[in-house]
Every structure is written in structure tokens, then in C-alpha cells.
Amino acid sequence: MKILITGGRGKIARAVHAGLVAAGRDVRVASREPADLPGAIALNPAHPVSLANALDGISQVFLYSDPSTAELFVEAAENAGVKQVVLLSSLSSQADNEHAAGDPHAATERVIAGGDYATTRLQPGTFMSNAIYWSYQVRATGQIRIPYLDAEEAPIHEQDIADVALEVLLDGPSGNHNGLAYPLTGPESMTRRHQIELITEHTGVPIEAVDLTPDQALEEMSAVMRNPAQLASLMAYWASRVGSPHPVEPSVELVTGHSGRTFTTWLHDNPTVYTS
Numbered sequence: 001m002k003i004l005i006t007g008g009r010g011k012i013a014r015a016v017h018a019g020l021v022a023a024g025r026d027v028r029v030a031s032r033e034p035a036d037l038p039g040a041i042a043l044n045p046a047h048p049v050s051l052a053n054a055l056d057g058i059s060q061v062f063l064y065s066d067p068s069t070a071e072l073f074v075e076a077a078e079n080a081g082v083k084q085v086v087l088l089s090s091l092s093s094q095a096d097n098e099h100a101a102g103d104p105h106a107a108t109e110r111v112i113a114g115g116d117y118a119t120t121r122l123q124p125g126t127f128m129s130n131a132i133y134w135s136y137q138v139r140a141t142g143q144i145r146i147p148y149l150d151a152e153e154a155p156i157h158e159q160d161i162a163d164v165a166l167e168v169l170l171d172g173p174s175g176n177h178n179g180l181a182y183p184l185t186g187p188e189s190m191t192r193r194h195q196i197e198l199i200t201e202h203t204g205v206p207i208e209a210v211d212l213t214p215d216q217a218l219e220e221m222s223a224v225m226r227n228p229a230q231l232a233s234l235m236a237y238w239a240s241r242v243g244s245p246h247p248v249e250p251s252v253e254l255v256t257g258h259s260g261r262t263f264t265t266w267l268h269d270n271p272t273v274y275t276s
């Protein structure tokens, strides 16, 4: 059974690819920018012919979430005879705040889960790798400028998300994961402020943490996060987590058999993010 990995340049896609190759599986990697990725094919998910080409001969798919192209994907996957789709969604799809109805991941989940194939939805919370985006601010200004420094998160290592995806794909369409959604977090709740303290402790790089007001954050972050509904949902989520430890989900351990990697492990695994 051949497996298609979309979003090829993404951190999780790369880890899923490496794991499937190590397991001896037949894999096709697709990207919107294949020139950046040796061996990858081009995929424009908004283009039916491009989708049909990418899905030709494919039985299983690791899919990055995109509400604008989800219906086209379902049609193309059914036409191609795809048997299993593992969707990289988000914990935000479960949000019960006033912005949840507009959450793009919830919208994608509804469409993708309606297809005629086995589906498993991975719902990770905050990625530890967001610290890479913070590092760009540190290089430029010595600061990390984010809202809700005292909001609690349980950030997850991208390899743990990939490990769950690998288990599900290797189990196959008739395995135990069909129809399930896995909320995924890291193993410990901590404030965003404490994550910054750990970065300095681990790297020795001094960082000024700047607690943006919601208005400042909307102005500064809308330049990098172009989806206003997603940004509004995130802001409401952070506001709700101030002074409220984040639940630690058991799914990584239940599905993979190993405990989730800590933020200190992530910093150890990514030694040059703040120091090169």
C-alpha cells in the first residue's frame, strides 16, 4: 500500500516521512514547493488534476488541514480509491469558546471525516516548535513579544505527533484507530513565560519577555497569521488558560507506548535555533 504525505516541507511531514521510510513503506511526498524537497512531487491542493495525479495509486494519506480544499480532496481521494486518511488537525477544533464555530480545523475535520475511507484525526495543541518563530524575534530585537505570557500550555514535540501518525498509518485502514480523534499534548503544563525562561536557561541567550495587550497582539500577529478567525480563536484560548493549568492528554502514551517528550528535550534536539 503506497502512502502519500502532503505538506512535505512541514516539520511533522518530514518526521512522518522519515519514520515510514525506516519502516520500509512505499511513500510519495507532495509539496506545494517541490523544488525545496528532493524527490517530492508538486501538489496544488486547490487543483483537481494536481490532486488526482498525487493520489494516483495511493491507499493511505497523511493530510495537512485546509478547509478551502477539503471538499476537492474528498472527491479526489474517493475517486482514487484511498482507504485511509490521517488528518493533522488541531486541539482548537474542540474549542468551546465563542469563536469555535469559525475554527478552520473544525471545518476541515467535518468535511474530511465525511469521505468514504477510514479516518483518524490528530488534534495537537501548541507545538514546541513555535519556539522557532519566537527565535526570529530574539535575533532581531532580543525580545519575545507575545500576548498572555501567563497562559498555561502543554506544548508537544513534533516527533510525538509524527510518532502517533506513524502508529496509525502502520496499523492501516482496518486497524484500531478508525473513526477516532486523538487530542495530543506534551507531558507538562507550563506558562508561556516559563517556556521563555527555559529557553534562556538552556541556551544562555538573554531574552526580554514582553507581554502584549490583546490589541497590540492583534496588530502585530495579524501580519503573520492571516486567518482572522484562527487568530481570534487563539486569543480567546490563551485568555481562558491564564491561571489554569493545561490538561495533559494521555493519547501520545496510549498510542505510541512512550511518554511525551519534554520541552527541555525539544531544546536539546534543536540546539542551534537560538545560538547559531
Ligand SMILES: NC(=O)c1ccc[n+]([C@@H]2O[C@H](COP(=O)([O-])OP(=O)(O)OC[C@H]3O[C@@H](n4cnc5c(N)ncnc54)[C@H](OP(=O)(O)O)[C@@H]3O)[C@@H](O)[C@H]2O)c1
Residues within 6 Å of the ligand: 006, 007, 008, 009, 010, 011, 012, 013, 030, 031, 032, 033, 045, 064, 065, 066, 069, 088, 089, 090, 091, 124, 125, 126, 127, 129, 130
Ligand atoms: N503551530 C502550532 O502550535 C499548531 C498547533 C496545532 C495545530 N497546528 C497545525 O499544524 C499544521 C502545521 O503547522 P506549523 O505552523 O507548525 O507548520 P509546519 O510544520 O512548518 O508546516 C507547514 C507546512 O504546511 C503545509 N501546508 C500549508 N498549507 C497547506 C495546504 N493547503 N495543503 C497542504 N499542505 C499545506 C506546507 O507544506 P508544503 O508547502 O510543502 O506543501 C508547509 O510546509 C497547521 O495546519 C497548523 O494549523 C499548529
